[in-house]
Amino acid sequence: MSISFNHTVVAARNREESATYFTDVFGLAPAKEFGPFLVVTVEHGVSLDFAKVPDDQEIHPQHYAFLVDDADFDAIYDRILQRGQQHWADPRGTKPGEINHHDGGRGVYFQDPAGHYLEIITRPYGSGG
Structure with missing residues (x-):
């Protein structure tokens, strides 16, 4: 299948x-x-x-993670910085203004205008490195 x-x-x-x-x-x-x-x-x-979503309906923030290559990470992260947008190295938001280096790659979390949590990573979690 x-x-x-x-x-x-x-x-x-x-x-x-x-x-x-x-x-x-x-x-x-x-x-x-x-x-x-x-x-x-x-x-x-x-x-x-x-x-x-209708104005009287609550939006429940979701998490959307995207695997990107190094060049796309650089470009996306640069646009986040150009916007002066808040971002974090961790999902709990305890490392503001930083990126992470899990599994030998890079990752960062940020929010869209509706409050959804977006994440870009260059290596899948658990892939080693």
């Missing part, structure tokens, strides 16, 4: 702001509208489908 991850819905108060933030920081093509969603496509055809 072959199972592949295809897409996920990302809740946002302002889907345009959140999708644009994501494409800007990650250096991706602009989102495309598909029904009630703004769709951002990443590697292997996987997409993040940004959806507006």
